[in-house]
Amino acid sequence: MGLVKYNNLSISSISDVSAIDGSMVLIKTITASSDSTIDFVDGTDDVVLDNTYPIYLFKFMSVHGSIDFRHLTFQGNVASGSGYNETMTSSTFYAQHDEAGTATALTYEADYDQAQGTAFQAIVQGAGADNDQASSGELWLFNPSSTTFVTHFFAIGNCSTDDNKIRSLHTSGYFNLTGAIDEIQFKMSGGNIDAGTFKLYGIKDS
Amino acid sequence: MAIVKLNDRGVRNVSTFGSVGAGSMVFIKKLTASTSGTLDFVDGTSDVVLDDTYKEYIFTFKDIHGSATGQFGFQGNAASGSGFNETMTTTNFRVFQNEAGTDSELAYVADEDQAQGTGLTLIAQTIDTDNDSNLVGYLHLFNPSSTTFVKHFISRIGVMKSGDSAANTFAAGYFNTTSAIDEIQFKFNSGNIDAGDICLYGIK
Numbered sequence: 430m431g432l433v434k435y436n437n438l439s440i441s442s443i444s445d446v447s448a449i450d451g452s453m454v455l456i457k458t459i460t461a462s463s464d465s466t467i468d469f470v471d472g473t474d475d476v477v478l479d480n481t482y483p484i485y486l487f488k489f490m491s492v493h494g495s496i497d498f499r500h501l502t503f504q505g506n507v508a509s510g511s512g513y514n515e516t517m518t519s520s521t522f523y524a525q526h527d528e529a530g531t532a533t534a535l536t537y538e539a540d541y542d543q544a545q546g547t548a549f550q551a552i553v554q555g556a557g558a559d560n561d562q563a564s565s566g567e568l569w570l571f572n573p574s575s576t577t578f579v580t581h582f583f584a585i586g587n588c589s590t591d592d593n594k595i596r597s598l599h600t601s602g603y604f605n606l607t608g609a610i611d612e613i614q615f616k617m618s619g620g621n622i623d624a625g626t627f628k629l630y631g632i633k634d635s
Numbered sequence: 636m637a638i639v640k641l642n643d644r645g646v647r648n649v650s651t652f653g654s655v656g657a658g659s660m661v662f663i664k665k666l667t668a669s670t671s672g673t674l675d676f677v678d679g680t681s682d683v684v685l686d687d688t689y690k691e692y693i694f695t696f697k698d699i700h701g702s703a704t705g706q707f708g709f710q711g712n713a714a715s716g717s718g719f720n721e722t723m724t725t726t727n728f729r730v731f732q733n734e735a736g737t738d739s740e741l742a743y744v745a746d747e748d749q750a751q752g753t754g755l756t757l758i759a760q761t762i763d764t765d766n767d768s769n770l771v772g773y774l775h776l777f778n779p780s781s782t783t784f785v786k787h788f789i790s791r792i793g794v795m796k797s798g799d800s801a802a803n804t805f806a807a808g809y810f811n812t813t814s815a816i817d818e819i820q821f822k823f824n825s826g827n828i829d830a831g832d833i834c835l836y837g838i839k
Contacts, residue, residue, distance in 0.1 A: 452658065452660045452661060452662040452836055518799075520739060544732060545734050545735075572698050575698060578698050581769070583793060603801050605734065634665050
Protein backbone atom coordinates (compact mmCIF):
# COMPACT_ATOMS: atom_id res chain seq x y z
CA MET A 430 0.00 0.00 0.00
CA GLY A 431 1.41 3.36 -0.94
CA LEU A 432 1.98 6.10 1.58
CA VAL A 433 -0.86 8.64 1.68
CA LYS A 434 -0.16 12.00 3.28
CA TYR A 435 -2.96 14.09 4.78
CA ASN A 436 -3.04 17.73 5.62
CA ASN A 437 -5.02 19.28 8.47
CA LEU A 438 -8.14 19.66 6.37
CA SER A 439 -8.27 15.99 5.43
CA ILE A 440 -9.91 15.00 8.69
CA SER A 441 -11.46 18.31 9.62
CA SER A 442 -15.00 16.95 9.46
CA ILE A 443 -14.54 14.11 11.88
CA SER A 444 -16.86 14.68 14.83
CA ASP A 445 -16.59 11.48 16.79
CA VAL A 446 -13.68 9.21 17.55
CA SER A 447 -14.79 6.60 20.01
CA ALA A 448 -11.32 5.46 20.92
CA ILE A 449 -10.40 8.78 22.46
CA ASP A 450 -13.76 9.50 24.08
CA GLY A 451 -13.79 10.48 27.72
CA SER A 452 -14.41 7.99 30.47
CA MET A 453 -17.96 9.09 31.26
CA VAL A 454 -20.03 8.03 28.29
CA LEU A 455 -23.59 9.16 27.69
CA ILE A 456 -25.62 6.09 26.83
CA LYS A 457 -29.21 7.20 26.76
CA THR A 458 -31.46 10.19 27.43
CA ILE A 459 -35.16 9.73 28.11
CA THR A 460 -37.46 12.71 28.36
CA ALA A 461 -40.62 12.21 30.36
CA SER A 462 -43.98 13.37 29.10
CA SER A 463 -46.84 12.27 31.34
CA ASP A 464 -45.21 8.86 31.65
CA SER A 465 -46.11 6.36 34.33
CA THR A 466 -42.62 4.83 34.20
CA ILE A 467 -39.21 5.52 32.73
CA ASP A 468 -37.47 2.28 31.83
CA PHE A 469 -33.84 1.59 30.99
CA VAL A 470 -33.67 -1.93 29.58
CA ASP A 471 -30.40 -3.38 28.38
CA GLY A 472 -30.50 -4.05 24.67
CA THR A 473 -33.58 -1.93 24.06
CA ASP A 474 -33.57 1.48 22.38
CA ASP A 475 -29.77 1.73 22.50
CA VAL A 476 -29.62 1.19 26.25
CA VAL A 477 -26.50 -0.55 27.54
CA LEU A 478 -26.77 -1.93 31.07
CA ASP A 479 -24.50 -4.94 31.17
CA ASN A 480 -20.83 -5.69 31.72
CA THR A 481 -19.74 -3.06 29.22
CA TYR A 482 -19.15 -0.64 32.10
CA PRO A 483 -18.29 -1.35 35.74
CA ILE A 484 -20.21 1.66 37.02
CA TYR A 485 -23.39 3.27 35.72
CA LEU A 486 -24.64 6.71 36.65
CA PHE A 487 -28.20 7.91 36.20
CA LYS A 488 -28.95 11.60 36.41
CA PHE A 489 -32.46 12.94 36.69
CA MET A 490 -33.20 16.60 36.20
CA SER A 491 -36.30 18.74 36.61
CA VAL A 492 -38.54 15.79 37.25
CA HIS A 493 -42.09 17.02 37.79
CA GLY A 494 -44.78 14.73 39.14
CA SER A 495 -48.48 15.06 38.52
CA ILE A 496 -49.47 14.75 42.20
CA ASP A 497 -48.35 16.62 45.31
CA PHE A 498 -46.21 14.87 47.92
CA ARG A 499 -45.10 11.91 45.88
CA HIS A 500 -41.70 10.24 45.77
CA LEU A 501 -39.47 9.41 42.85
CA THR A 502 -38.63 5.72 43.18
CA PHE A 503 -36.70 3.03 41.36
CA GLN A 504 -36.40 -0.74 41.20
CA GLY A 505 -34.43 -3.27 39.19
CA ASN A 506 -35.14 -6.43 37.30
CA VAL A 507 -32.65 -9.24 37.12
CA ALA A 508 -31.65 -10.60 33.72
CA SER A 509 -34.40 -12.86 32.43
CA GLY A 510 -36.44 -12.01 35.50
CA SER A 511 -40.04 -10.98 35.69
CA GLY A 512 -41.01 -7.67 37.17
CA TYR A 513 -39.29 -4.87 39.04
CA ASN A 514 -39.25 -6.52 42.43
CA GLU A 515 -35.71 -7.44 43.43
CA THR A 516 -34.74 -7.86 47.07
CA MET A 517 -32.87 -4.92 48.50
CA THR A 518 -31.67 -3.58 51.84
CA SER A 519 -31.30 0.17 52.01
CA SER A 520 -30.90 3.15 54.28
CA THR A 521 -32.14 6.72 53.86
CA PHE A 522 -31.50 10.02 55.54
CA TYR A 523 -32.30 13.57 54.61
CA ALA A 524 -31.34 17.15 55.26
CA GLN A 525 -33.97 19.79 54.83
CA HIS A 526 -34.60 23.51 55.24
CA ASP A 527 -37.79 25.44 54.72
CA GLU A 528 -38.07 28.53 52.57
CA ALA A 529 -38.98 30.64 55.57
CA GLY A 530 -35.66 29.77 57.16
CA THR A 531 -37.34 28.65 60.35
CA ALA A 532 -36.77 24.90 60.36
CA THR A 533 -33.94 22.56 59.51
CA ALA A 534 -33.42 18.86 59.98
CA LEU A 535 -30.87 16.13 59.51
CA THR A 536 -32.32 12.75 60.33
CA TYR A 537 -32.50 9.09 59.49
CA GLU A 538 -35.70 8.39 57.55
CA ALA A 539 -37.04 5.04 58.68
CA ASP A 540 -40.21 5.32 56.60
CA TYR A 541 -38.43 4.90 53.28
CA ASP A 542 -35.66 2.40 53.91
CA GLN A 543 -36.04 -1.30 53.17
CA ALA A 544 -34.85 -4.45 54.93
CA GLN A 545 -34.92 -7.24 52.39
CA GLY A 546 -37.86 -5.51 50.76
CA THR A 547 -38.97 -5.79 47.16
CA ALA A 548 -40.77 -2.48 46.84
CA PHE A 549 -39.71 0.48 44.76
CA GLN A 550 -37.03 2.44 46.60
CA ALA A 551 -37.53 6.17 47.19
CA ILE A 552 -34.70 8.38 46.00
CA VAL A 553 -36.69 11.63 46.21
CA GLN A 554 -39.12 12.19 49.04
CA GLY A 555 -42.21 14.38 49.15
CA ALA A 556 -41.88 16.32 45.92
CA GLY A 557 -44.35 19.10 45.36
CA ALA A 558 -46.44 19.45 42.22
CA ASP A 559 -46.65 23.24 41.95
CA ASN A 560 -45.83 24.39 38.46
CA ASP A 561 -42.33 25.44 39.44
CA GLN A 562 -41.51 22.46 41.63
CA ALA A 563 -39.21 19.69 40.50
CA SER A 564 -36.66 17.11 41.59
CA SER A 565 -33.09 16.50 40.50
CA GLY A 566 -30.29 14.19 41.49
CA GLU A 567 -28.29 11.14 40.63
CA LEU A 568 -28.20 7.40 41.18
CA TRP A 569 -24.99 5.39 41.05
CA LEU A 570 -25.18 1.69 40.26
CA PHE A 571 -22.04 -0.37 40.80
CA ASN A 572 -21.24 -3.33 38.59
CA PRO A 573 -24.83 -4.48 38.05
CA SER A 574 -23.69 -7.37 35.86
CA SER A 575 -21.88 -9.09 38.72
CA THR A 576 -23.00 -12.62 39.43
CA THR A 577 -20.65 -12.90 42.39
CA PHE A 578 -21.43 -9.94 44.62
CA VAL A 579 -24.45 -7.96 45.73
CA THR A 580 -25.07 -4.85 43.64
CA HIS A 581 -24.70 -1.56 45.50
CA PHE A 582 -26.35 1.76 44.69
CA PHE A 583 -26.09 5.35 46.00
CA ALA A 584 -28.48 8.19 45.33
CA ILE A 585 -28.87 11.84 46.17
CA GLY A 586 -32.27 13.26 45.31
CA ASN A 587 -33.18 16.90 45.90
CA CYS A 588 -36.70 18.24 45.67
CA SER A 589 -38.79 21.22 46.52
CA THR A 590 -41.36 19.63 48.74
CA ASP A 591 -45.10 20.04 48.79
CA ASP A 592 -44.68 22.26 51.88
CA ASN A 593 -41.95 24.37 50.32
CA LYS A 594 -38.75 22.94 51.68
CA ILE A 595 -35.54 21.83 50.09
CA ARG A 596 -35.17 18.20 51.03
CA SER A 597 -32.03 16.31 50.08
CA LEU A 598 -32.55 12.59 50.45
CA HIS A 599 -29.49 10.33 50.58
CA THR A 600 -30.27 6.74 49.76
CA SER A 601 -27.90 3.81 49.68
CA GLY A 602 -28.09 0.06 49.74
CA TYR A 603 -27.75 -3.05 47.68
CA PHE A 604 -29.73 -5.49 45.64
CA ASN A 605 -29.18 -8.57 47.76
CA LEU A 606 -28.75 -11.05 44.96
CA THR A 607 -26.00 -12.39 42.77
CA GLY A 608 -27.94 -12.22 39.53
CA ALA A 609 -27.15 -9.51 37.00
CA ILE A 610 -29.44 -6.48 37.09
CA ASP A 611 -30.04 -5.35 33.52
CA GLU A 612 -33.21 -3.29 33.81
CA ILE A 613 -33.95 -0.22 35.92
CA GLN A 614 -37.32 1.45 36.18
CA PHE A 615 -38.17 4.85 37.65
CA LYS A 616 -41.66 5.95 38.64
CA MET A 617 -43.47 8.23 41.04
CA SER A 618 -45.09 6.72 44.09
CA GLY A 619 -48.35 7.99 42.68
CA GLY A 620 -49.40 9.69 39.48
CA ASN A 621 -47.25 10.24 36.44
CA ILE A 622 -43.92 11.80 35.65
CA ASP A 623 -45.23 14.80 33.78
CA ALA A 624 -41.82 16.09 32.74
CA GLY A 625 -38.13 15.61 33.34
CA THR A 626 -34.95 14.31 31.83
CA PHE A 627 -33.30 11.02 32.72
CA LYS A 628 -29.79 10.28 31.53
CA LEU A 629 -27.75 7.11 31.76
CA TYR A 630 -23.95 7.20 31.66
CA GLY A 631 -21.36 4.45 31.70
CA ILE A 632 -18.03 4.94 33.46
CA LYS A 633 -15.16 3.25 31.65
CA ASP A 634 -12.40 1.40 33.45
CA SER A 635 -9.85 1.25 30.68
CA MET B 636 -8.89 19.80 -3.90
CA ALA B 637 -9.07 16.16 -4.77
CA ILE B 638 -11.16 13.87 -2.60
CA VAL B 639 -9.11 11.59 -0.39
CA LYS B 640 -10.89 8.42 0.71
CA LEU B 641 -9.95 6.89 4.03
CA ASN B 642 -10.59 3.34 5.08
CA ASP B 643 -11.11 2.37 8.72
CA ARG B 644 -7.36 2.18 9.32
CA GLY B 645 -6.51 5.40 7.55
CA VAL B 646 -6.10 7.48 10.69
CA ARG B 647 -5.26 4.75 13.15
CA ASN B 648 -2.05 6.39 14.26
CA VAL B 649 -3.53 9.78 14.89
CA SER B 650 -3.29 10.53 18.60
CA THR B 651 -5.16 13.80 18.80
CA PHE B 652 -7.93 15.53 16.90
CA GLY B 653 -7.85 19.23 17.49
CA SER B 654 -11.60 19.87 17.48
CA VAL B 655 -12.91 16.58 18.78
CA GLY B 656 -13.92 16.67 22.41
CA ALA B 657 -12.52 13.74 24.31
CA GLY B 658 -14.60 14.32 27.42
CA SER B 659 -13.48 15.81 30.67
CA MET B 660 -13.20 12.63 32.75
CA VAL B 661 -10.04 10.85 31.69
CA PHE B 662 -9.21 7.29 32.67
CA ILE B 663 -5.67 7.01 34.00
CA LYS B 664 -5.11 3.67 35.69
CA LYS B 665 -6.83 0.55 37.00
CA LEU B 666 -5.35 -1.61 39.73
CA THR B 667 -6.89 -5.03 40.29
CA ALA B 668 -6.42 -6.63 43.66
CA SER B 669 -5.44 -10.23 44.09
CA THR B 670 -4.83 -10.97 47.75
CA SER B 671 -3.06 -7.61 47.93
CA GLY B 672 -1.86 -6.01 51.11
CA THR B 673 -2.05 -2.57 49.53
CA LEU B 674 -2.95 -0.95 46.22
CA ASP B 675 -0.68 2.00 45.49
CA PHE B 676 -1.03 4.79 42.97
CA VAL B 677 2.37 6.44 42.57
CA ASP B 678 2.83 9.32 40.18
CA GLY B 679 5.19 8.40 37.38
CA THR B 680 5.01 4.69 38.04
CA SER B 681 3.15 2.19 35.88
CA ASP B 682 1.45 4.96 33.87
CA VAL B 683 -0.01 6.63 36.95
CA VAL B 684 -0.48 10.38 36.71
CA LEU B 685 -1.01 12.14 40.04
CA ASP B 686 0.47 15.58 39.65
CA ASP B 687 -0.52 18.99 38.35
CA THR B 688 -1.88 17.54 35.12
CA TYR B 689 -5.36 17.60 36.66
CA LYS B 690 -6.90 19.75 39.39
CA GLU B 691 -9.16 16.96 40.54
CA TYR B 692 -8.72 13.21 40.69
CA ILE B 693 -11.39 10.58 41.27
CA PHE B 694 -10.78 7.06 42.50
CA THR B 695 -13.59 4.55 42.01
CA PHE B 696 -13.92 1.28 43.88
CA LYS B 697 -15.63 -1.73 42.37
CA ASP B 698 -16.35 -4.98 44.16
CA ILE B 699 -13.57 -4.73 46.71
CA HIS B 700 -13.61 -7.93 48.76
CA GLY B 701 -11.66 -8.26 51.98
CA SER B 702 -10.07 -11.33 53.47
CA ALA B 703 -11.05 -10.33 57.01
CA THR B 704 -13.50 -8.10 58.83
CA GLY B 705 -11.42 -4.99 58.37
CA GLN B 706 -12.03 -1.37 57.52
CA PHE B 707 -10.92 0.17 54.26
CA GLY B 708 -8.88 3.35 54.19
CA PHE B 709 -6.20 5.40 52.52
CA GLN B 710 -3.20 7.58 53.16
CA GLY B 711 -0.93 9.79 51.06
CA ASN B 712 2.75 10.39 50.65
CA ALA B 713 4.15 13.78 49.84
CA ALA B 714 6.46 14.20 46.89
CA SER B 715 9.92 12.97 47.88
CA GLY B 716 8.47 11.93 51.22
CA SER B 717 8.91 8.68 53.02
CA GLY B 718 5.95 6.55 53.91
CA PHE B 719 2.19 6.92 53.79
CA ASN B 720 1.84 8.97 56.94
CA GLU B 721 0.79 12.51 56.12
CA THR B 722 -1.00 14.64 58.68
CA MET B 723 -4.75 14.64 58.17
CA THR B 724 -7.83 16.13 59.78
CA THR B 725 -11.03 14.38 58.78
CA THR B 726 -14.73 13.88 59.44
CA ASN B 727 -16.66 10.66 59.21
CA PHE B 728 -20.36 9.91 59.43
CA ARG B 729 -22.26 6.82 58.54
CA VAL B 730 -25.71 5.47 57.80
CA PHE B 731 -26.75 1.86 57.81
CA GLN B 732 -29.61 -0.55 58.16
CA ASN B 733 -29.34 -4.28 58.70
CA GLU B 734 -31.09 -6.83 56.55
CA ALA B 735 -33.28 -7.89 59.46
CA GLY B 736 -34.63 -4.37 59.74
CA THR B 737 -33.89 -4.29 63.47
CA ASP B 738 -30.99 -1.84 63.52
CA SER B 739 -30.37 1.41 61.71
CA GLU B 740 -28.42 4.58 62.37
CA LEU B 741 -27.29 7.93 61.08
CA ALA B 742 -24.39 9.09 63.20
CA TYR B 743 -21.09 10.88 63.34
CA VAL B 744 -18.35 8.34 64.03
CA ALA B 745 -15.83 9.95 66.34
CA ASP B 746 -13.75 6.80 66.54
CA GLU B 747 -13.03 6.91 62.83
CA ASP B 748 -12.06 10.52 62.21
CA GLN B 749 -8.61 12.04 62.64
CA ALA B 750 -7.42 15.31 64.18
CA GLN B 751 -3.94 15.96 62.88
CA GLY B 752 -3.44 12.23 62.74
CA THR B 753 -1.03 10.35 60.53
CA GLY B 754 -2.76 6.98 60.56
CA LEU B 755 -4.90 5.28 57.96
CA THR B 756 -7.96 7.41 57.20
CA LEU B 757 -10.90 5.07 57.41
CA ILE B 758 -13.51 5.64 54.72
CA ALA B 759 -15.72 2.57 55.15
CA GLN B 760 -17.35 0.54 57.82
CA THR B 761 -16.23 -2.95 58.67
CA ILE B 762 -16.67 -5.21 55.69
CA ASP B 763 -18.37 -8.57 55.95
CA THR B 764 -16.48 -11.57 54.65
CA ASP B 765 -19.40 -13.41 53.09
CA ASN B 766 -18.62 -14.48 49.55
CA ASP B 767 -21.12 -12.00 48.13
CA SER B 768 -19.93 -9.10 50.29
CA ASN B 769 -18.16 -6.19 48.66
CA LEU B 770 -17.29 -2.53 48.87
CA VAL B 771 -17.92 0.19 46.28
CA GLY B 772 -17.74 3.95 46.01
CA TYR B 773 -15.61 6.91 45.10
CA LEU B 774 -13.00 9.28 46.48
CA HIS B 775 -12.39 12.77 45.11
CA LEU B 776 -8.97 14.31 45.70
CA PHE B 777 -8.66 17.99 44.95
CA ASN B 778 -5.54 19.63 43.59
CA PRO B 779 -3.03 17.31 45.24
CA SER B 780 -0.11 19.07 43.55
CA SER B 781 -0.72 22.36 45.32
CA THR B 782 2.22 23.67 47.31
CA THR B 783 0.16 26.54 48.66
CA PHE B 784 -2.95 24.98 50.12
CA VAL B 785 -4.03 21.95 52.11
CA LYS B 786 -5.42 19.11 49.97
CA HIS B 787 -9.07 18.23 50.43
CA PHE B 788 -10.86 14.97 49.77
CA ILE B 789 -14.45 13.72 49.94
CA SER B 790 -15.57 10.12 49.71
CA ARG B 791 -18.68 7.98 49.81
CA ILE B 792 -18.27 4.26 50.27
CA GLY B 793 -20.93 1.57 50.37
CA VAL B 794 -20.28 -1.77 51.95
CA MET B 795 -22.04 -4.88 53.08
CA LYS B 796 -21.18 -4.29 56.69
CA SER B 797 -20.27 -7.04 59.08
CA GLY B 798 -23.56 -8.33 60.41
CA ASP B 799 -25.29 -8.08 57.02
CA SER B 800 -26.05 -4.38 56.90
CA ALA B 801 -26.22 -1.98 53.99
CA ALA B 802 -23.88 0.76 55.13
CA ASN B 803 -22.54 4.00 53.70
CA THR B 804 -19.69 6.11 55.03
CA PHE B 805 -19.27 9.78 54.14
CA ALA B 806 -15.74 10.94 54.86
CA ALA B 807 -14.10 14.27 54.18
CA GLY B 808 -11.02 16.11 55.24
CA TYR B 809 -7.67 17.39 54.15
CA PHE B 810 -4.01 16.59 54.14
CA ASN B 811 -2.69 19.38 56.33
CA THR B 812 0.42 19.96 54.32
CA THR B 813 1.55 22.37 51.65
CA SER B 814 3.69 19.73 50.04
CA ALA B 815 2.34 18.07 46.92
CA ILE B 816 0.77 14.67 47.45
CA ASP B 817 1.78 12.38 44.59
CA GLU B 818 1.19 8.93 46.04
CA ILE B 819 -1.99 7.39 47.43
CA GLN B 820 -2.22 4.00 49.08
CA PHE B 821 -5.36 1.99 49.84
CA LYS B 822 -5.62 -0.92 52.23
CA PHE B 823 -7.68 -2.58 54.94
CA ASN B 824 -6.70 -2.09 58.56
CA SER B 825 -6.97 -5.84 58.89
CA GLY B 826 -6.43 -8.48 56.25
CA ASN B 827 -5.87 -8.22 52.52
CA ILE B 828 -7.75 -6.90 49.54
CA ASP B 829 -8.68 -10.24 48.08
CA ALA B 830 -10.32 -8.89 44.93
CA GLY B 831 -11.68 -5.79 43.29
CA ASP B 832 -10.69 -2.86 41.10
CA ILE B 833 -9.64 0.67 41.90
CA CYS B 834 -9.63 3.09 38.98
CA LEU B 835 -8.04 6.52 38.87
CA TYR B 836 -9.46 9.30 36.69
CA GLY B 837 -8.36 12.85 36.09
CA ILE B 838 -10.91 15.63 35.66
CA LYS B 839 -9.90 18.22 33.09
